[in-house]
Amino acid sequence: MNKATIYFHSGTGNSFRVARWMAETAQAHGVGGEVLSIHRKEAASEPVGDRVERGEEAPPRQPDGPACDGDWVALVAPAHAFTASWAMLKFALRMERGQGRQAAIVLTRAGTKFGKRRFPGLEGTGCYVLAGILAAKGYRVRGTLGVDMPSNWTQLHPGFAEPAAADIIEHAKAKTKEFTAQIVTGRRCLGGWLGLVLGILLLPVTVAYLAGGRFLLGKIFFASPRCTGCGQCARTCPNGSIRMIGWRRKRPYWSMTCQNCMRCMAYCPECAVEAGWSWAALLYYTLSVPGVWLMGTYLLPHLPAAIAGNKWTLAVIGYLWWLVSMAVAYALFQLLLRIPPIHWLFTLTTPTHVFRRYHEPETSLEDLQ
Structure with missing residues (x-):
């Protein structure tokens, strides 16, 4: 060797x-x-x-x-x-x-x-x-x-x-x-x-995480009003999962490829990256109640009988519907954050805005890059 x-x-x-x-x-x-x-x-x-x-x-x-x-x-x-x-x-x-x-x-x-x-x-x-x-x-x-x-x-x-x-x-x-x-x-x-x-x-926990949990966890990230729009999180994301979007003031937007590695949260110079607990609860409710109702009302009745009668096909369709619904809900959430009172409401109703951040003490972003 x-x-x-x-x-x-x-x-x-x-x-x-x-x-x-x-x-x-x-x-x-x-x-x-x-x-x-x-x-x-x-x-x-x-x-x-x-x-x-x-x-x-x-x-x-x-x-x-x-x-x-x-x-x-x-x-x-x-x-x-x-x-x-x-x-x-x-x-x-x-x-x-x-x-x-x-x-x-x-x-x-x-x-x-x-x-x-x-x-x-x-x-x-x-x-x-x-x-x-x-x-x-x-x-x-x-x-x-x-x-x-x-x-x-x-x-x-x-x-x-x-x-x-x-x-x-x-x-x-x-x-x-x-x-x-x-x-x-x-x-x-x-x-x-x-x-x-x-x-x-x-x-079962592992399979649930790989199939859906990792997407859901990535969609509870948002930037608090402390965010300066510096773009460090987007530049250093190892998976390229963060985009800076906005008209006058750009803010980070987490895509479906986020792997919850916590780099953005750990190294943000303003400690502005939050994980929205209140937003997570609202997102779960949205996907569980209105999302299921919309699928049952507007999608399932229009499927061919051969598809509607196959439980495995329905499971795949339901899964894809869930992913699309989550992406749409997150896009709407990001639009709502443009309204300052709503932005502050979600920031103050998650405890992560007072959490101590952690990264390995001797490791800098340059090391990881």
């Missing part, structure tokens, strides 16, 4: 930091380590700003290039709804054949701390789904690991205070370095079996 290539998907820096720890440990054992974003296809081991200041331009790299004998590949990503993030799943499916190349999988999960006690998150099926994909492509999976980093789900709860976050990170660092040392020295370290069992039991 002479080189480690570590691909990461990270919104707030947790997975990026784990990837860097893995590269550092590999280098300490005489194995070259390179950290690459699955989105930018260039080395992330050095901040982009440093290269620009020197007048250098790193040539773009192709992360899913042909495998090389003796090289080791690692995938590092957050766990979303008890499996790997959708972006990393797609990346793994697009990777080239492994040709016997060694591989490791690490998922960062939502670690928490209350008082003096730390509580683990749950990676669920994520490690072994990715391991299965890589094994089918001819990689030899040597290790899987779920590692706790501070939970960044600021849609739901405030970010942890600095001492609690630092404690979780310090324990994650030790665990990651121990795992990486075992892999680069030729040992197997296939962990996360309990997480896999629990993930299988929670599979």
Whole structure:
């Protein structure tokens, strides 16, 4: 083994930091380590700003290039709804054949701390789904690991205070370095079996999230009146899911490709990105009551009998109707936010406007870019 290539998907820096720890440990054992974003296809081991200041331009790299004998590949990503993030799943499916190349999988999960006690998150099926994909492509999976980093789900709860976050990170660092040392020295370290069992039991939650929940969560974001229209969120979104729209004053608009990575919320210089709790309740009601009534009144009676009598066809039509209804409702919501009293009403009725934001303390936007 002479080189480690570590691909990461990270919104707030947790997975990026784990990837860097893995590269550092590999280098300490005489194995070259390179950290690459699955989105930018260039080395992330050095901040982009440093290269620009020197007048250098790193040539773009192709992360899913042909495998090389003796090289080791690692995938590092957050766990979303008890499996790997959708972006990393797609990346793994697009990777080239492994040709016997060694591989490791690490998922960062939502670690928490209350008082003096730390509580683990749950990676669920994520490690072994990715391991299965890589094994089918001819990689030899040597290790899987779920590692706790501070939970960044600021849609739901405030970010942890600095001492609690630092404690979780310090324990994650030790665990990651121990795992990486075992892999680069030729040992197997296939962990996360309990997480896999629990993930299988929670599979309905995972499927619901991938099929609809991730779209719904992306459609509760909006910018509060504190937004200056700087456009940082749109420029740095790893999935290109945010557009700046408006006539005189542009504001961010989240599309259906949002993966809830929390980067926009974590790094907004004005803390203006909100997750609307009151809007989420209204959206759920709109999709559940008026949306179903409209479908039953104006769509279903006009379907051919062969389609209307097939429950699977009706399920697909209902799903598509739900997605379209959600997109239309969100567009109308964004128009309503142009009215200042309504804008303030939705801002003040969500607790996220007072939540502490979180991103990995040592990770800047330039690192992630």
